[in-house]
Structures are given as C-alpha cells and as structure tokens.
Amino acid sequence: MESQATSSRQVVEDGYSEYGATQASQRKMRKKSKVWKELLQGMNAQGEKIATCKHCKVTLVAKPGSGTSHFKRHLDRCLARPSGYQCGDGDSDDGREFVFNMNKLRKEIVLNII
Numbered sequence: 001m002e003s004q005a006t007s008s009r010q011v012v013e014d015g016y017s018e019y020g021a022t023q024a025s026q027r028k029m030r031k032k033s034k035v036w037k038e039l040l041q042g043m044n045a046q047g048e049k050i051a052t053c054k055h056c057k058v059t060l061v062a063k064p065g066s067g068t069s070h071f072k073r074h075l076d077r078c079l080a081r082p083s084g085y086q087c088g089d090g091d092s093d094d095g096r097e098f099v100f101n102m103n104k105l106r107k108e109i110v111l112n113i114i
Helices: 002-008 069-077 102-113
Strands: 039-043 049-053 059-061
Touching: 049 069, 059 069
Parallel strands: none
Antiparallel strands: 039 049, 049 059
C-alpha cells in the first residue's frame, strides 16, 4: 500500500527546492558595512580574498567568515586616514567641519514655513 502512495506522488519542477541551490541563494549579498567605503576588495597571488586600505595601502585578509571588525580596528588606527568625522562624501572645500544643531534647524524650518 505504501508503494502505491509513493508512486502516485508527482514531483513538480517549479524552480524551488529546499535541498538544492536556488537563484535566490546564489545571489551575492550586499556589503552593508561602512568600512567598504574606505577599503578595496581584491585577490592576492594565492587566490585569497584581501582588502586594501585606500589610505595607507595595507592589505588585510578578507575571508568570507572573518567579518569586518579587524577592518574597523585598522581604520581607527590608520595613520594615513584623515581625522575627524566627514559628513556626506567629504568633498567640501571650505575646510570646516559640519556640526549638527537641532535648534538651528527648527528655526530655519519655521522661517521657511512663515
């Protein structure tokens, strides 16, 4: 009786299999960490993934399971990296640092509305 029940089941190929690789699992994940704005990803001569600092050109290991904590630590200690927080992409030529002030913003919004 079990053989009849299993033979009556039909396998439908709908492109989804919980055991096989689907297109959704083959997609590359988006890099979410902000460290990738200051690091370049590449490969070394041995075929290993590496990340190169844009500021001091130091190469760091970028294995898939290693995470980005060591990149953050390097960027915190990088001597060639510009100091200070840059708002936006840092292309302002006036040399001043941006300081956010909520009270000034509220005042400007009220003046624009009136």
